[in-house]
Amino acid sequence: xxxLLQVDNLVVNYGVINAVKxxxxxxxxxxxxxxxxxxxxxxxxxxxxxxxxxxPQSGKIIYQNKEIQxxxxxxxxxxxxxxxxxxxHVFSGLxxxxxxxxxxxxxxxxxxxxxxFAEVFDRFPILKQRKHQDAATLxxxxxxxxxxxxxxxxxxxxxxxxxxSMGLAPIFINEIFDIIKEINQQGTTVLLIEQxxxxxxSIADRGYVLATGSVQMSGTGEELLANREVQxxxxxx
Amino acid sequence: xxxxxxxxxxxxxxxxIYALLALGYTMVYGIIKLINFAHGDIYMLGAFWGYYVINTxxxxxxxxxxxxxxxxAASGVIIEYFAYRPLRHSPRITALITAIGVxxxxxxxxxYLFSSNTRDFPQIIKQVNxxxxxxxxxxxxxxxxxxxxxxxxxxQLIIKKTKMGRAMRAVSVDADAAELVGINxxxxxxxxxxxxxxxxxxxxxxxxxxxxxxxPLMGMTPGIKAFVAAVLGGIGSVPGASVGGFLIGILxxxxxxxxxxxxxxxxxxxxxxxxxxILPAGIFGKNVKEKV
Numbered sequence: 001x002x003x004l005l006q007v008d009n010l011v012v013n014y015g016v017i018n019a020v021k022x023x024x025x026x027x028x029x030x031x032x033x034x035x036x037x038x039x040x041x042x043x044x045x046x047x048x049x050x051x052x053x054x055x056p057q058s059g060k061i062i063y064q065n066k067e068i069q070x071x072x073x074x075x076x077x078x079x080x081x082x083x084x085x086x087x088x089h090v091f092s093g094l095x096x097x098x099x100x101x102x103x104x105x106x107x108x109x110x111x112x113x114x115x116x117f118a119e120v121f122d123r124f125p126i127l128k129q130r131k132h133q134d135a136a137t138l139x140x141x142x143x144x145x146x147x148x149x150x151x152x153x154x155x156x157x158x159x160x161x162x163x164x165s166m167g168l169a170p171i172f173i174n175e176i177f178d179i180i181k182e183i184n185q186q187g188t189t190v191l192l193i194e195q196x197x198x199x200x201x202s203i204a205d206r207g208y209v210l211a212t213g214s215v216q217m218s219g220t221g222e223e224l225l226a227n228r229e230v231q232x233x234x235x236x237x
Numbered sequence: 238x239x240x241x242x243x244x245x246x247x248x249x250x251x252x253x254i255y256a257l258l259a260l261g262y263t264m265v266y267g268i269i270k271l272i273n274f275a276h277g278d279i280y281m282l283g284a285f286w287g288y289y290v291i292n293t294x295x296x297x298x299x300x301x302x303x304x305x306x307x308x309x310a311a312s313g314v315i316i317e318y319f320a321y322r323p324l325r326h327s328p329r330i331t332a333l334i335t336a337i338g339v340x341x342x343x344x345x346x347x348x349y350l351f352s353s354n355t356r357d358f359p360q361i362i363k364q365v366n367x368x369x370x371x372x373x374x375x376x377x378x379x380x381x382x383x384x385x386x387x388x389x390x391x392x393q394l395i396i397k398k399t400k401m402g403r404a405m406r407a408v409s410v411d412a413d414a415a416e417l418v419g420i421n422x423x424x425x426x427x428x429x430x431x432x433x434x435x436x437x438x439x440x441x442x443x444x445x446x447x448x449x450x451x452x453p454l455m456g457m458t459p460g461i462k463a464f465v466a467a468v469l470g471g472i473g474s475v476p477g478a479s480v481g482g483f484l485i486g487i488l489x490x491x492x493x494x495x496x497x498x499x500x501x502x503x504x505x506x507x508x509x510x511x512x513x514x515i516l517p518a519g520i521f522g523k524n525v526k527e528k529v
Contacts, residue, residue: 053417073416074419077418077419102420103418
């Protein structure tokens with residue numbers, strides 16, 4: 001198996017708080033890897049560090065045999081890693097179409113952009129219907145789809161999803177997880193962060209359990225789902 | 238009735254200058270939440286540049302205007318790079334005080350280098366007055382209005398239709414998310430300063446033509462009035478800044494026309510106080526989606 005991303009002994013401070021204390025994990029090409037853990041475990045911090053929004057104190061992030069821990073976000077996007085941030089963060093005031101255009105900001109080839117539009121609209125038909133609408137007027141689920149569509153417009157090799165199910169109605173949650181599986185089947189590697197551990201582990205190839213800034217456990221999605229401690233701590237019994 | 242129309246014409250000419258300046262305030266505020274108090278001084282630099290190139294190199298109006306826009310844009314970008322960028326993550330008050338410092342630096346630096354005398358702005362375009370139904374309108378007023386409106390339309394096109402314009406709007410609503418799609422934040426902020434300051438440079442040349450005199454402190458009062466215009470329109474709103482600029486210009490000329498010239502500045506500041514009390518978000522303030 002080819003390792004796409006390797007995180008090595010990552011330490012990240014948030015101001016004076018030591019949010020991530022020496023975390024290591026890897027993502028193989030084609031996998032869905034899930035990081036689960038309670039609030040404050042450092043999940044989002046790890047994601048923001050990978051995508052270049054935060055700088056690590058020490059440790060390495062190796063992507064396709066290249067160290068990227070000191071690269072800024074736009075460079076990381078150009079390398080093929082797109083993040084869908086927690087809470088969607090669609091651009092309000094910009095139309096759905098414009099939001100998607102922003103997603104392929106770094107792509108110069110118009111034909112490529114056209115083709116990605118077709119793919120994204122194919123995957124999210126609702127976005128096509130609403131393409132001229134202000135992104136702020138979409139429902140939570142639709143905004144999540146827009147945020148994912150926007151990330152896909154960059155044609156990433158690795159997509160980082162931060163709490164995609166947060167605040168969504170159950171029907172949307174199922175839909176979103178189905179879409180994640182589909183995206184993965186079409187060749188995009190996925191790093192998924194979730195508080196909805198059950199859902200996340202059920203679609204993940206492998207998972208890591210984080211608590212207070214370090215990895216407590218790891219295994220395949222099934223193993224972790226079956227694990228007593230994981231069940232007790234994160235799956236409600 | 239004729240006086241009314243006359244004052245509206247005069248007010249629109251003056252107002253279009255305020256509008257050009259207010260756009261710079263509002264765009265910079267939209268993107269980095271800074272009231273750039275040095276903005277009025279870029280307008281002064283534009284006027285001085287126009288004065289210099291027309292006198293020394295015998296530029297015509299168009300080339301003086303365009304080159305002043307380039308000089309304005311360059312000064313805006315340089316000021317942002319050296320004065321505001323190092324303070325990007327400081328408290329907002331720090332950047333605000335720095336902006337006032339930059340303003341003093343430019344005003345006094347220009348006074349020191351080129352003396353604080355008032356100069357006559359060269360009249361490259363001969364003034365011709367037209368009488369239209371009892372209203373007196375000069376070709377310079379028409380030129381100012383047309384130029385200002387053309388620049389505003391151009392700005393609107395840049396913001397709405399170009400990739401950089403979309404990037405500006407994206408950064409102003411959500412800088413982190415903008416970075417995550419690959420937008421270079423520093424570049425976009427520089428671009429915003431360049432656009433706003435180019436308009437200020439243009440306004441400097443236009444006011445030189447209109448009022449015929451320039452001096453190193455000329456940017457102070459119009460700068461603050463344009464700031465009031467931006468607040469009136471709703472700071473952060475691009476259409477708001479244009480509307481606010483025209484309203485302030487018209488208000489000022491009306492106050493003058495009823496014989497209260499001495500109070501024309503006071504009235505504008507009074508408007509600021511009233512707006513902050515009654516309508517703090519400004520006319521277009523609710524319309525957050527137009528924010529840049």
